[in-house]
């Protein structure tokens with residue numbers, strides 16, 4: 001490994017630890033689980049849009065055998081995913097989030113997206129919602145996509161932040177440092193393809209104005 005590669009890998013590990021620590025903190029975990037999605041009108045609308053969009057995409061997929069929801073957080077999607085899958089496995093890196101999981105009857109595992117604690121090709125759909133934009137280096141997103149492609153027999157449903165959106169341009173013009181990472185559709189499609197996945201559907205919260213993109217991918 002070259003000096004710059006080992007430097008960037010050390011930075012990536014530090015960032016992963018930092019992110020895990022954020023969600024292990026009782027205050028952050030508690031806020032995410034009980035207030036994040038209900039405290040403002042905008043949050044409620046976003047949550048409703050995400051639920052509708054996931055429901056719609058999963059209806060297109062048809063009944064799913066085994067579905068892996070990782071990171072599940074406090075289980076925001078438990079009820080919805082349960083409706084579409086015969087078997088739901090949920091997981092997260094942070095124990096504080098898992099402890100707050102709703103619908104605790106289902107299976108839960110603690111583990112990282114960078115090394116999913118699941119054998120290859122054992123799930124029918126891997127669901128990875130609202131986390132890729134937290135990883136600052138592009139190669140981390142690519143690594144996670146590779147892991148999702150490894151464990152899934154057929155489908156992956158994921159989200160990313162769109163670099164061609166107003167909030168990203170606004171911050172660039174203002175010279176504001178962004179803590180969340182975005183990428184273009186082309187970059188995401190290339191990383192997905194390297195992971196053996198092709199994009200079959202893409203949904204924008206509000207094209208050009210909102211960063212959030214939900215994508216359904218299928219094994220090539």
Ligand SMILES: C[S@@+](CC[C@H](N)C(=O)[O-])C[C@H]1O[C@@H](n2cnc3c(N)ncnc32)[C@H](O)[C@@H]1O
Nearest residue numbers: 023071072073076093094097112113129130131
């Ligand atoms: C914004 S929350 C999203 C949770 C859920 N998918 C949702 O949409 O409500 C991000 C989650 O990612 C988890 N997380 C962060 N880094 C992770 C990693 N490397 N592996 C697995 N989970 C991770 C955090 O603990 C947190 O629960």
